[in-house]
């Protein structure tokens with residue numbers, strides 16, 4: 001029995017496996033510039049975040065209809081459930097779809113077709129977190145928030161993703177203020193490739209309740225002290241860090257030192273179709289390569305439920 005856990009850092013578009021990409025491409029008549037699934041997998045050699053994002057956005061072209069988004073989410077939920085995920089807080093990138101002429105209604109209703117049945121079908125409770133693309137303008141983010149307003153019953157929070165360097169959190173102050181006024185929860189990617197100052201800014205300017213990645217906090221002892229004191233959850237993604245070369249090798253990952261420092265770490269999969277593993281695979285990898293004890297793994301799983309946007313009753317039921 002895999003350890004029950006919550007997944008808190010998961011981009012639904014990053015769960016698009018090559019087989020499903022080709023199936024959807026065929027269904028929708030969208031040409032893909034790869035001979036087949038093996039050739040596509042060959043392209044999964046990333047040198048940094050941007051090299052991954054280029055392929056991630058390119059492959060989204062196959063997602064066109066509500067049923068495509070439903071099939072994508074259902075496939076993820078089945079895989080996650082098999083690896084012990086009991087609760088998933090799922091990011092999606094509406095701007096990447098709106099830019100291709102796919103409407104907010106198609107994306108949210110499509111995802112909801114799978115999420116709405118997930119507890120019953122997979123035993124996985126879910127939340128949706130709408131991410132803004134930080135390499136787009138603040139005005140575009142604000143327009144996206146407005147476009148999502150009819151769907152806020154299905155969206156729990158907002159996040160910030162895409163190319164980090166040169167796009168500090170403060171650029172999105174107003175849109176996070178507006179999201180807060182609408183009752184939305186707040187997270188942001190910070191300190192993946194960007195400097196520790198972006199983590200501080202995400203906390204101080206955007207008021208985030210969790211930091212996605214947060215890896216580079218280790219470069220700033222005062223920031224680590226603050227994150228420990230305030231028990232700010234970090235959603236780490238070890239296999240992602242290796243594939244995007246944020247760490248040289250999994251054996252060098254700072255997770256054990258971060259746990260020793262008292263940081264509230266969680267382990268997640270980010271974009272599992274591209275980075276070589278789902279949530280349970282990430283747990284297995286840190287156990288096998290970093291030598292984390294069973295007790296440490298249980299701490300990570302406990303942290304994941306604690307850091308989730310669940311109320312106390314839901315948290316007890318999920319664990």
Ligand code: HPA
Nearest residue numbers: 011161162163189270271
């Ligand atoms: N980082 C930033 N943006 C992203 C990622 C990531 O790992 N995956 C999908 N969008």
Ligand code: ZN
Nearest residue numbers: 009161189270
């Ligand atoms: Zn991410």
